[in-house]
Amino acid sequence: MDSGAAMTVSDRPLRLVFFSTLRRLGTLLLLAAAGLQSAGCSTRFIRSRAEHRVEERLEDLIGPAAKYKVRVRHTRDAEIVVGRIRRIEVDGWEVRVGHDLVLDSFHLELNNLRYHAPPNQSVTVGNSLLEIYLTEAALNQYLRRQHPDSPTEVILNDGTVTIKGTMKLLGLPTPIETTGRVEIKDRTRLEYRADTVRLSADPIPGIGPESVEKRLNPLLDVGQLNLPLRLDTITVEPGRLIVRGAAYLPPPARAQ
Secondary structure (H helix, E strand, O other), X not given: OOOOOOEXXXXXXXXXXXXXXXXXXXXXXXXXXXXXXXXXXXXXXXXXXXXXXXXXXXXHHOOOXXXXXXXXXXXXXXXXXXXXXXXXXXXXXXXXXXXXXXXXXXXXXXXXXXXXXXXXXXXXXXXXXXXXXXXXXXXHHHHHHHOOOOOEEEEEOOOOEEXXXXXXXXXXXXEEEEEEEEEEEOOOEEEEEEEEEEEOOXXXXXXXXXXXXXXXXXXXXXXXXXXXXXXXXXXXXXOEEEEEEEEXXXXXXXXX
């Protein structure tokens, strides 16, 4: 998926958020390759050594994970040395982001990276793709942390979502169950759209899909998690969500 026009990534101090990874990944890899070249390493070792060096940094840049894998594709070592990478692919498994959410896995592709040397050190990125896989269990853990006073259980079906919980109605906690869909809003949020609403008590006037949606939404806001993702599609499968989009890199701040 194309994230739009080429983006310029400024050289900034590392931060422990996913934004930093996208801004820095190309720079780290290109500088690692250049350092290996200046140290006299044969070019046939440059790519694998540079990939390994970036993998070692990803836990600090993104967060703890069971495993990371970095690969440079369709690029000769000679191109890396002069500051060009045709494609970088990064995969992570059981990745904790934002201290609250655990991703089952993610896959990131950055295409057509070019490194521009100091004094205006930067990396330009042509287009990108980001896929995130999120399990039902991880989503429920995240929602419980975000809303400890109103526990909610999300059940991911084949294309639909069932949510069970309680709502305070007329001053009393009332069990409620609703089935509906998850939609993308403003390319940054996952929001719930209720098709059916069932109360344990008799129907209450004014309590329907709109009131349930107001209480629940947004289910997930990638902006609050510092995830640089612009959402394009979401697929609901039994037990997991698959979110696809483009990596979003805000333009660098201009020097004062």
